[in-house]
Amino acid sequence: MAEELMEGLENHTAFTIHLFGLDIPIAESCVVTWIIMAVVVLLSIIFTHGLKKVPTGRQCIIEGIVGWLDKLFLDILGEKGKKYLSFLETLIIYIAFANLMGLFGFVPPTKDINVTAALAGIAIIFVQLAFIIEKGPLKWLKSFLNPINVLDLITRPLSLCMRLFGNVLGAFVVMELIKLAFTTVIGVPAIGVPVIFSAYFDIFDGLLQAYIFVFLTTLYMTEAMEEEEHGGKKLKKAKKAATSRR
């Protein structure tokens, strides 16, 4: 039982490419990522071909999803965050698909710590780029005079990476334990029962973690983009509170 669990925790190599005498190992997470890419590209083609001014059928679905995501990020970022939307939405779609891959019998790529580390790295580089674009490189360099900002550069990607990895791995381990418990302890093959747990661990937790990862990236971005003047911020907050109360 313990060996089976340990086996599940390892990152497997799907196949090895022999190129110019070099052996390049291709990890399983990479292959699953290719599958996700193919699925997402296919879905994008299906949903966006033949767009009309008055949406019907499938266009309604995709407009609903994109509109919801747009609103979600614009509420946090404000109007000037519009040019960063495509990156944030791509990130949330990829992570959501990656976490849901466990449902279809694939190993979720986010179970590999290298994938989450790369995602956290991309996110934090993007936050720094947004800072430079919004305020200029001089102010960016100046921000490092504050040691807290230097520390943030290390702790933020680390916590983003570990949170996603730990949650996906935790869900994976619990699901494996449930399956093992049914077959070895009780003696009946688990049919139907894991579905209940899968609904929580794979669907709910997976989507929530995707949301939280991108949400925190967006929060870091707002922090990097916001103005130093407190007067303007307070006014904006008061305005927002007034509109939400209406």
Place this chain on the structure above:
Amino acid sequence: MGIIALGAAVAVLTGIGAGIGIGIATAKATESIARQPEAKGDIRTSLIIGCALAEATAVYGFVIALLIIIMLGSK
């Protein structure tokens, strides 16, 4: 193996803090929604962020416990 398992168990004790933290946050959120139902949306988003940040400590404990078992237990 016994002492390694004990070490992993101690690492997972971080879950206590996360449980208490999320419990307090949820209690306060329900209270404030009851007092001000119109601010439901704002309260929910800040509750989710708070829960995610509090939960992180439990996840760190879990990751470290797993690392202890994998790194030390396989020797």
